[in-house]
Amino acid sequence: MGRAHQHIHVEWRGGTCRVKWWSGDYHENGRKRYESKGGFTDEETATQHGLDQLYEIRHGTHVSNRDGATLMTEWLDDWLGSMDHAHLTEKGYRSKVETHIRPYFKHKSVADIDVIAYRTFRKHVHSKVGAGTAKNVMMLLGMILDDAVPRLIKTSPVERKRKRGKYKKKPRERKRDMLPEAVERLARNAEIYFGYPGYVFIWTMAMTGMRPAELYALTPEYCYPNWPASDPRTDPEEEDRYAEDMERYGKGDGLMPAIRVERQVQHKDGKLQYFPPKYGSYRTLVIPPFLAEMLEKLLASQDREWVFTAIEGGCLGSVAFDYKYWRAIANGESARRGPRVRRPRSAIPEVPSFKGKRLYLIRHGHKAWLDEDGHSRFAVETRMGHEVPGVEGTYSSVTVAMERGIMKTMQERWEGLRERLGQADI
Structure with a gap:
């Protein structure tokens, strides 16, 4: 033998x-x-x-007999416990697991999930939720099953993209060009709804492309005219950047007004908390002179923890902004009393190009403006908080000339709007 x-x-x-x-x-x-x-x-x-x-x-x-008999619910516990993602990502994964995946597979072992079981579940999910949610659930199940190889199963039953069948073009959200006039109407509506912070909030998003949660989290120490002199400087490894920021940004001759994106707000354990910006996209955003004046006026008029305050003075991240504020700002509403505000409020006209659309499209519109104005791809993607892959991302940098160019074209859009509407009207 x-x-x-x-x-x-x-x-x-x-x-x-x-x-x-x-x-x-x-x-x-x-x-x-x-x-x-x-x-x-x-x-x-x-x-x-x-x-x-x-x-x-x-x-x-x-795959040992013992491992092959592992129940799916046990593997889900192990998989969730090993996650190392951003807070919102983990929260989303857990929600999909507990809502869709665990209940369906609770009596099955991981080895029971073959191609047929995978297809059956996919059909089940598509019958219960919309196409977008179903796609995300299947993507998550694919990750979970892929990670079970080779300990619990020899191969993953996940079916990758195949060229069989009829081609279906992915639906794309219809967008209209973002005109400065539409942004001005949104800003005026926001001012009617929650005061001058609302007016400046809309224009800041349109002129910086900041994500909503980043705007909610903006505090005076990271905002013009305070920043960069007021930067808390909490990272010893960033001393060189802090010194360069003082030479490049701020209020004064030769300096560029700017906002520093250092965090966003999210709910965790029932509390609103600070988190790093999405994908760790820490960045500095130069702003045009007109917006610098607005922000300086806003900060001088209030003494609050946040730059853009809600109606009662708290953080916009805690008020379900999309539902309670944005719908009225974009879709319009009749004159009525504001939420928890005793004073009457003027009627809010709808903004046709944004009616029924997402607040996030203002960020998309800022990207389109940068592209229209011919700014370099690296400067644009960096400003949006995206990483540029490959050699371009490795060797490129955002220069002072690039930033001044962005400030110039954004200011020109504002001045063009003033000419068309009449300076007195703005």
Whole structure:
């Protein structure tokens, strides 16, 4: 008997035989841990099966009987416990697991989920939720099953993109060009709804492309005219940047007014908390002179924790802004009393190009403005908080000339609007 056969034992039980093979592991008492499979009708076939298992063990592709019997719900607990993602990402993953994946597979082992089970679940999900949510759920299930290879299953049942079947073009959100006139109407509506902070909020988003949660989190120490002199300087490794910021940005001759994006706000454990910006996209955003004047006026008029305050003075991130504020600002509403505000309020006209649309499209509009004005791709993507891949991302940098160019074209858009509407009207 060869060396491999020393780890295989075949024995007959009734009319069939069973093969046992050493798993490569030991029990706590030091004895070898064996696995087995029965139901064979001849010793040659049983022996070959045992040899196949030993081959897989040597090459790291073997799934033990014990691991193969792992319940899906146990694997989901392990997988969720090993996550290391941003807070909102983890929150979204947990929600999809608990709402869709765990209830469906709660009585199945990981090994039970073959291609047919995968397809059946996909059909089930699409019957319950919209296409976008279903796609995200299937993407998450794919990650979970892929990570189960090779410990719990030999191969993942996830079906990748195939060229079979009829081609379906992905639907794309319809957008209209973002005109300065539309932004001005939104800003005036926001001012009617929650005061001067609302007016400046809309123009700041349009002129910087900041994400909503970044705007909600903006505090005076990271905003013009205070920044960069007021920067808390909490990172010792950033001393060089702090020094360069003082030479490049701020209020004064030769300096560029700017906002520093250092964080966003999100809810966690029932509380509004600070988190790093999405994808760790810390960045400095130069702003045009007219917006610098607005921000200086706003900060001089209030003494609040946040730059853009809600109606009652708190953070916009805590008031369900999209639902309670943005709908009225974009869609319009009749004159009525504001939420928890006793004074009457003027009627808010709708803004047709934004009616029924997302607040986030103002950020998209800023990107379109930068592209229209011909700014370099690297400067544009950096301003939007995106990483530029490849050699371009490695060797490029945002220069003072690029930033001044952005300030110039954004200011020109504002001045063009003033000419068209009449300076007195703005």
